[in-house]
Amino acid sequence: MNWTKITRVENIPPREGRPVRIGNLEIAIFNVNGRFLTIENSCPHRGGPLCDGIISGTAVVCPLHGRHFDLETGMPMRVSEPACLATFPTRVEDGIVLVDLTAGHRVMEDAAA
Amino acid sequence: MPDKLVVAGNGMAGVACVEHILKCSPSFDITIFGDETHVNYNRIMLSMVLAGEKSAEEIMLNDIEWYRSNGIHAHLGVRVARIDCSARAVIDGEGRRTEYDKLILATGSSAFIPPIPGVDKQNVHVFRTLDDTRALLAKARKGLKAVVIGGGLLGLEAARGLQVRGCDVTVIHLMESLMERQLDSAGGEYLKRRIESLGIRVMLPRQTAAILGNGHVDGLRFANGEELEAELVVIAAGIKPNAALAREAGLKVNRGIIVNDYLETSDPNIFAVGECTEHRGQTFGLVAPLFDQARVLAATVTGNRGPVFSAPAPAAKLKIMGVDIFSAGSIDESEPGVEVIRYEDPSVGAYKKLLLKNNRLRGMILVGDIADEPVYMDWMRSGTDLAAMRRQLLCPPPPSDPGLEIAEMADSETICGCNGVRKGEIIEAIHKYGITTLGKLKERTKASTSCGSCAGLCERLLRAVAPDFQEETRTTLCSCFPFSYERLRDIVRGQQLKSVEEVLAVYGNRKGCEVCKPALSYMLDMLWCGNHDEDRSARFINDRVHANIQKDGTFSVVPRMRGGVTSPDELRRIADVADKYKIPMVKVTGSQRIDLLGVKKADLPGVWRDLGMNSGQAYTKGVRMVKTCVGTEFCRYGVQDSTNTGIELERRFENLFTPHKFKMGVVGCPRNCAEATVKDLGFVGQEGSWQVVVGGAAGKSVRKADLLITVETSEQALEAAELFFQYYRENGNYLERSYDFVERLGIEKIRKETVYAPAEEKRKLLDRLHRSKALSRDAWLERDRPANPTQFVQIEPMEKVLETQLV
Numbered sequence: 001m002n003w004t005k006i007t008r009v010e011n012i013p014p015r016e017g018r019p020v021r022i023g024n025l026e027i028a029i030f031n032v033n034g035r036f037l038t039i040e041n042s043c044p045h046r047g048g049p050l051c052d053g054i055i056s057g058t059a060v061v062c063p064l065h066g067r068h069f070d071l072e073t074g075m076p077m078r079v080s081e082p083a084c085l086a087t088f089p090t091r092v093e094d095g096i097v098l099v100d101l102t103a104g105h106r107v108m109e110d111a112a113a
Numbered sequence: 114m115p116d117k118l119v120v121a122g123n124g125m126a127g128v129a130c131v132e133h134i135l136k137c138s139p140s141f142d143i144t145i146f147g148d149e150t151h152v153n154y155n156r157i158m159l160s161m162v163l164a165g166e167k168s169a170e171e172i173m174l175n176d177i178e179w180y181r182s183n184g185i186h187a188h189l190g191v192r193v194a195r196i197d198c199s200a201r202a203v204i205d206g207e208g209r210r211t212e213y214d215k216l217i218l219a220t221g222s223s224a225f226i227p228p229i230p231g232v233d234k235q236n237v238h239v240f241r242t243l244d245d246t247r248a249l250l251a252k253a254r255k256g257l258k259a260v261v262i263g264g265g266l267l268g269l270e271a272a273r274g275l276q277v278r279g280c281d282v283t284v285i286h287l288m289e290s291l292m293e294r295q296l297d298s299a300g301g302e303y304l305k306r307r308i309e310s311l312g313i314r315v316m317l318p319r320q321t322a323a324i325l326g327n328g329h330v331d332g333l334r335f336a337n338g339e340e341l342e343a344e345l346v347v348i349a350a351g352i353k354p355n356a357a358l359a360r361e362a363g364l365k366v367n368r369g370i371i372v373n374d375y376l377e378t379s380d381p382n383i384f385a386v387g388e389c390t391e392h393r394g395q396t397f398g399l400v401a402p403l404f405d406q407a408r409v410l411a412a413t414v415t416g417n418r419g420p421v422f423s424a425p426a427p428a429a430k431l432k433i434m435g436v437d438i439f440s441a442g443s444i445d446e447s448e449p450g451v452e453v454i455r456y457e458d459p460s461v462g463a464y465k466k467l468l469l470k471n472n473r474l475r476g477m478i479l480v481g482d483i484a485d486e487p488v489y490m491d492w493m494r495s496g497t498d499l500a501a502m503r504r505q506l507l508c509p510p511p512p513s514d515p516g517l518e519i520a521e522m523a524d525s526e527t528i529c530g531c532n533g534v535r536k537g538e539i540i541e542a543i544h545k546y547g548i549t550t551l552g553k554l555k556e557r558t559k560a561s562t563s564c565g566s567c568a569g570l571c572e573r574l575l576r577a578v579a580p581d582f583q584e585e586t587r588t589t590l591c592s593c594f595p596f597s598y599e600r601l602r603d604i605v606r607g608q609q610l611k612s613v614e615e616v617l618a619v620y621g622n623r624k625g626c627e628v629c630k631p632a633l634s635y636m637l638d639m640l641w642c643g644n645h646d647e648d649r650s651a652r653f654i655n656d657r658v659h660a661n662i663q664k665d666g667t668f669s670v671v672p673r674m675r676g677g678v679t680s681p682d683e684l685r686r687i688a689d690v691a692d693k694y695k696i697p698m699v700k701v702t703g704s705q706r707i708d709l710l711g712v713k714k715a716d717l718p719g720v721w722r723d724l725g726m727n728s729g730q731a732y733t734k735g736v737r738m739v740k741t742c743v744g745t746e747f748c749r750y751g752v753q754d755s756t757n758t759g760i761e762l763e764r765r766f767e768n769l770f771t772p773h774k775f776k777m778g779v780v781g782c783p784r785n786c787a788e789a790t791v792k793d794l795g796f797v798g799q800e801g802s803w804q805v806v807v808g809g810a811a812g813k814s815v816r817k818a819d820l821l822i823t824v825e826t827s828e829q830a831l832e833a834a835e836l837f838f839q840y841y842r843e844n845g846n847y848l849e850r851s852y853d854f855v856e857r858l859g860i861e862k863i864r865k866e867t868v869y870a871p872a873e874e875k876r877k878l879l880d881r882l883h884r885s886k887a888l889s890r891d892a893w894l895e896r897d898r899p900a901n902p903t904q905f906v907q908i909e910p911m912e913k914v915l916e917t918q919l920v
Contacts, residue, residue: 005911011903015650016657020908029908049666052654054631057624063654063662066627101914 001089003098012036012097017051017060022101027088029097030071032058037071038090038099044083073107084108115142118414119203119213121193121358123147125156126387126403127219128175129533133411135183143185144211146203148220150190151243152177157400157531159246160267160433163253163274165607169243174532193220196362198380215382215414218370220355222388222398227262227350231324237346240271252345255279260333260343262321264291266431268349272313273433275347277608277619283314283341285321285333287350295429295440296478299457303464303480307436310462312618316341354389354396369396374421376410386410395424401530408525426476426493430483439483442476442493444468451475456507465507472500485509487569491518516577528574529560529567539571540578549581590847591628593621598846602636611637612646625651632847635734638770639842642881643888649900658905659892660717661732663710668717670709672726673767676741676759676779677705677787683726690723704738704776705787706731717905718896727767728893734848735770737777739763740788744781744798751781753798758827759787762796765831766838768889772845772854775838790818793851794837796830799823803830807837807863808855816852819860822868836867836875839882 004022006029012018017030019041028041028051037058041051048064055061059068059077068077074085086104090097118134118141120127131143147153153175161167180187188205195204202212224239226232236252239245249271253259257280261272264286276282284291290301291308305315320336324346333341354369365371365379369391376384386406388397397403402424409422428441446453446468456465463481467474467489474492479485488509492499499506524537542548542557551572555561561568576582590598601620610616613633617625625633630651637645649657660668672687687707691699697711706729712720721728730736739762742748744755759779766775778789779796789795791811795818797804802825809818822833840863845854855863867878899905 004914007903007908007911011908013650013901013903015648018903018908020910022910022914046664047666049662052657052662052666054627054653055650056626056630061627064664064666096911 001100002102006097006099009095015055019051036090036097038088040086115140116214118143118215120145120217122219124221128153129407130386130410137415146188146193148192160270160274162246164277218385219387220389222352222354225351225353229321234326235329239348253278253280257344258342259345261347263349271347276313285319286317289318300478300480367391375413404533437483439479439486444476472498519574519577532559534558534560543578549579549583593629613648613651635847642884655732667711670712671706671729671731672724673729674706675763705740721893721896727891734773736766736775739777741779742786752800753781755779755781772847773850805830805833808852810852833868839878840867
């Protein structure tokens with residue numbers, strides 16, 4: 001694993017997300033009531049900033065057009081939506097959120113097919 | 114002289130029987146003794162009183178006027194102490210003697226209290242009567258450690274009621290699984306998970322060995338030696354028939370008072386009905402069979418002996434909102450020849466189990482999804498041969514003739530078990546009052562007004578009987594809550610809930626979604642006049658950062674420009690900001706304001722600071738603007754000072770939230786240059802007066818506003834506006850524009866409840882508006898005091914990352 005220290009836990013309020021940009025990669029880290037989950041920050045539909053979405057359980061709702069994605073798997077919550085998001089392993093140590101930025105994973109790699 | 118009928122017991126079964134007797138001849142001289150001091154109330158709904166969903170008054174079934182107008186002597190708070198069978202008289206607790214020709218024992222049941230040391234300590238309660246409920250309500254408070262002993266229907270309902278009141282609740286049950294008499298172990302496990310997801314702890318199996326404490330309870334000790342802290346204990350371990358009176362009188366009594374099929378006891382002049390009875394070895398705890406008993410006994414007592422009572426197959430349903438449980442028939446799968454069909458889906462918490470014998474349905478357990486209950490009950494009651502339907506048993510098709518089920522029911526069959534309303538009565542009411550909707554049916558007959566489980570049946574009955582049946586649109590807020598927005602508002606108000614998470618935890622699915630969270634955020638702000646626990650995570654991004662998100666994730670910024678009036682100084686600052694932050698577009702809006710588009714989130718605080726202007730709330734469901742014309746200030750035709758009146762109107766309402774966006778206009782003459790008649794609220798100036806108009810629209814819908822009132826002075830116009838504005842805030846459904854609101858309620862009703870309301874009501878509306886206004890503030894002040902440190906900033910990783918490592 002290749003953990004990168006991102007930020008202190010208190011910088012991501014409960015049930016909100018925050019964007020982090022590293023080079024060309026933008027991720028969104030969410031605090032699901034004390035559990036931190038990371039996805040890529042761009043909605044596959046029209047590129048909406050998912051970090052700004054409302055959380056519903058472990059799903060996030062894109063603020064632009066209301067697409068739902070599961071933060072644990074990156075999968076869309078409705079079957080009619082074809083694309084899924086990459087998720088990143090995330091953990092908390094000494095009050096700091098760490099993300100493995102090299103281990104982004106899409107459940108459906110050839111989703112568009 | 115009519116015969117004297119004495120009824121010992123003023124509960125649901127006894128009074129239901131009296132109601133039937135009153136409909137028959139001959140008439141009796143009736144006396145009712147009731148141990149409780151209350152008139153007859155709906156005991157089944159005590160859990161709703163405990164949960165605050167109903168008031169004590171709302172569960173009254175017969176008011177004192179009913180007793181009076183039927184000539185019934187009611188002795189409330191007086192119990193029958195003794196029966197003198199040979200002299201045909203009862204002796205009451207006050208020593209009075211009352212003679213009878215016929216005596217009905219309807220003494221009910223009382224809570225079974227297991228012989229545990231310490232049950233007599235203070236703060237150990239039972240949950241059986243209205244007084245018990247009131248005693249619990251008096252003690253329930255936030256954080257109180259409450260333990261309910263008993264995981265049956267009543268125990269779970271008590272637990273939920275206490276939890277809704279904010280108590281920290283644990284349910285203790287002697288058995289391996291909850292409601293083990295109605296559910297199997299898998300069903301019990303699904304129920305347990307659902308109960309736990311509501312925030313109630315469940316401990317199984319636990320035998321309570323002692324209730325601990327010095328005087329008042331402070332804990333429990335279990336048989337395994339484990340201890341649990343408790344400040345309040347509710348014992349809900351079952352009921353036992355009140356049969357002592359009958360036993361002492363020498364009647365035949367086993368567990369309950371023994372009755373035959375005609376509800377006669379071993380004494381020819383004494384009868385019994387309700388939970389105090391034992392019929393063919395069976396005692397009763399659910400209400401439906403007791404209403405049948407009441408009807409049978411009424412026939413027997415009035416000399417129409419003939420109808421017989423036969424106990425129906427037991428069916429149980431939990432009356433906890435959001436916990437769907439149904440169980441009916443025989444659930445014993447060990448019997449030879451019984452086949453079991455089972456379905457479960459843990460992700461949605463649904464469990465179904467059907468028990469068949471010879472292709473006929475004998476019993477069922479439904480947890481989490483009880484939608485098919487009517488079809489199953491129909492199959493079970495009618496003994497339908499299911500051989501041809503074996504593949505569809507778990508997802509039964511809708512009946513081919515939906516009216517058949519109704520047609521097959523006798524008029525005397527009970528539709529609403531809670532309120533004892535029969536099919537015949539409903540049909541009579543439908544014709545008599547021309548009922549076409551479920552709402553009207555509930556109003557007229559009381560059917561389906563208690564636990565609501567017969568709503569589907571009532572609707573099917575209405576559909577089959579009413580010539581002009583109208584389906585009511587479903588009005589639940591979203592799938593997170595089983596209520597409409599209006600109902601939820603009453604609950605939140607009644608329960609004094611102050612945060613979105615609290616409402617979701619107590620009444621929703623604990624998750625919430627993008628529909629209910631913003632709606633609840635608005636509701637709480639409105640109900641508590643801004644004095645609530647604001648939760649930014651429950652609000653749309655626009656309300657988290659006070660700007661309007663655009664398609665590329667940037668934001669638009671519209672500063673407040675009251676009445677559309679600006680100054681060279683403001684315009685210069687706007688121009689400087691546009692340069693400094695390289696704002697891609699500056700546009701004049703349709704609302705007489707200026708929009709800065711394409712602002713990055715991180716730049717928002719700086720933009721606001723440099724503008725030095727207030728938020729125009731162009732991003733929220735709230736007060737947008739007041740569009741004005743130049744009125745008497747400059748216009749040759751102006752007859753009213755529209756500009757300054759508009760500015761004052763905007764000042765009074767700005768920074769407040771509304772169910773949907775709220776746009777206003779003020780014009781100085783009827784030429785209407787600022788289009789006040791197509792705004793949510795408008796003032797139209799005339800010579801010597803203002804017309805205040807409401808509910809106009811020129812968006813997706815176009816609607817000319819209705820006239821609310823005509824007044825002489827600007828101050829009067831402003832007050833009328835305040836009344837309407839607050840009334841809409843309080844009564845509008847979230848996302849309901851004023852034009853839909855005005856159409857839904859009708860302008861006449863709105864006038865009556867705002868400008869024509871009694872002075873006291875007006876004062877209250879204004880008072881709540883002014884309280885909200887006093888706590889409101891310019892959202893852009895968060896430029897210097899952000900709600901949290903990363904509200905606007907992009908997080909920078911604490912460590913450098915080599916880009917080559919990234920995939």
